[in-house]
Amino acid sequence: MIEVKNLVKSFAGTTVLKGVSTAFEKGKTNMIIGQSGSGKTVFLKCLLGLHIPDSGIIEFDDRKHTELDIKSQRQLRKEIGMVFQGGALYDSLTVEENIMFPLKMFTKQSHGEMHDRVNEVLKRVNLANVNEKFPAELSGGMQKRVAIARAIVMNPKYLFCDEPNSGLDPQTAIVIDNLIQEITKEYDMITIINSHDMNSVMEIGEKIVFLKDGVKAWEGTNKEIFKTENEAVVNFVYSSNLFKKVRESYLNETK
């Protein structure tokens, strides 16, 4: 379990996170939602250790992230997989080299073993015959899959995704959502996704944390979000007529 207690983070006098507390469970896809500037990315970067919080506690299975020595922090980071918004694949490396990179850095596997593992994860994300291609030669959806393959190649315990669907067409976005959810179950990971995509939230959000102005304004499941009367959530999630109608029909069905 990842537990966050009273997380505070400010930049140049502006407090971006104002005491956020929540917890994320194993085997679930957790979503962080909120408007632009609500503190989602800062929250995720604090969890990843890319930002050091001003105060508060982040615990990865009872290991306090900010209090770990360098060796333990490195160990923890090996247990983390991350899918960045733009993929963040290394341009100068081929797909195979990109995925192999963490294995080369942190394991003593032979080239053959690494090659097999790369093919295994590529197969898992439904990609074939792309090993020798460079990231620039792939479509956006394929790049996201490669990024997912790289994130899971070390069998992580924790998977973080920052806007995994941004820039993808709706059909590919659903494929990526389902893939992330399936992998979360298979690897029994804690997955935390930062998203603006309400389709994803409704589809795979087993736990949803809604941030507003750096404060946790609501949390619940993708079923509960239909029923909530929380004004901030309703204004944000049901701002489009389509989602308003989806909500109405869900509520009518469940009456």
Added chain:
Amino acid sequence: MNYFEHIGKYFIMLKQVFKKPQKWSVFKETLFREIEDLGLKSLGIIAFISFFVGGVVAIQTALNIDSPFIPKYLIGFATKRGIILEFAPTFMSIILAGKVGSFITSSIGTMRVTEQIDALEVMGINSLNYLVLPKIIAALFFYPLLILLAMFLGIIGGYYAGLLTDLFYSEDFVYGIQLEFDPYYIQYALIKTLVFAFVIATVPAYHGYYVKGGSLEVGRASTQAVVWSSIVIILLNYFLTQMLLG
């Protein structure tokens, strides 16, 4: 941010760069790639510029010697001295600061704005050590060789200029080259080259690593990197000349 803050941040960066590589096999692989990118790919431009500038130095010297009392072998002597002491180590380093410096800043800067550096950090990799140390070692190892080549080709360029223009005899030129040859001057040039190589690898890396924004900022950072590398090289050249020859 004022200049002193930048200088402080630069030295803090160097502290992170000079750590033991996390995996020697990966370091070795990256080092060879950097030798190719920063060194081998600069061979052509260095050879081309050295040869022709060597020729121009010889022609200019010949055209400016009007007095019949000044021996013609001084053309070879002046060309040799000019090329070994200043033209090869300093002028070539400024050319490399432009070519390689902009490459280093734009490649690291692009990695920064496309979150590739964050991806390294999330994996638990010291990104500064991984990205910058191989560049420094590659530059320190390869640039002295490039500068030696520039010296050789510069003098050859001068020799051929004489042959093609008939401004001086090649025998006089060769005699001038051999006259009062002091190996310390080569040593002096190589010491300067090592210092400049360090500047060429680290100043642009600093500008690229700390860039914020998008492609426009990466472009601006590249320009700044070339300007600052050149300024630092010129200033260090002044102090090193004073220290080593003064």
